[in-house]
Amino acid sequence: MDDIRIRPIGVINSPYTDRANMPIQPCGARDVAGRIVIEEALAPGLKDLEGFSHIYLLYHFHMSTGFDLTVVPFMEPAERGLFSTRAPRRPNQIGLSIVRLERIEGNTLHILDVDVLDGTPLLDIKPYFKTFDAFPEAISGWAEAHQNKAGQVRSDTRFVSPKT
Template sequence: MRQKMNESAEPIPEKVEFTPIGYVENDYLEPGHNEEIYGKVSKIILRKDLEDGLYRVDELEKLYILFYFSKSKGYKLIHRRHYDGEMSGVFASRSPFRPNGIGLTIVEFLKVEGNVLYVKGLDAINGTPVLDIKPYIKKLEEKTEESKD
């Protein structure tokens, strides 16, 4: 992408760099669509230096986990999407083969032990780098719905 100027007079960065905050530990060793994964428990092993960032995460029922599709190389702009078998653009799908391979899943919080977070329903394989954890709060998510009219 060419550097573009906008009104805030800062160029759009060519590259953005992140450092994983931890990684996934579970018994999914190979990628694949598998409905049973939504019932499985995964551990997120957080970097020790970030452990304090989990304070009060135990008060939440659900979390967003953002992770990196480290096994998915390249992308297709148009492909057959999994959930309904229709052709669609990559931005109208959850394909792991996307320009920026960021995965996003809502999981159920189970427990925290030190720097280890236990969650249910994470569809990421063992060893997946985790980029961020955010609260999923239904009331806040629905804000857009309320303002719809």
């Protein structure tokens, strides 16, 4: 396969400067404020986004290197296949979060529920559509029994240094 080149469109700012003890999902960062600064030339692309309450952020896990195909996720002590987890050490270090959009000022988006490390390169923004993106009947595999923990569990150092 050919390599794919992706250029960041902006940067995510948050109060989290250390990967340890961060929330592992936006539900653990309820009301935590952050902001996104988009490249000035891309600001016209933000037109009409302010009408959405939530947005998807696709970003680069810029502090993550290497990966293992099996990992012990934050919410459970058992080893799991990498692709059945949201572990940050991945072949293509792409992260995904749904955050609340508070307001837009020029090329700056003010967001809430941010669970991302400060200075994270933003790759894309997509609007959240409640009719397209919500599946109440969805089943979450091994994590089904642990979902209520996601808001309380914090990261540790298990994904900071590559093992391979």
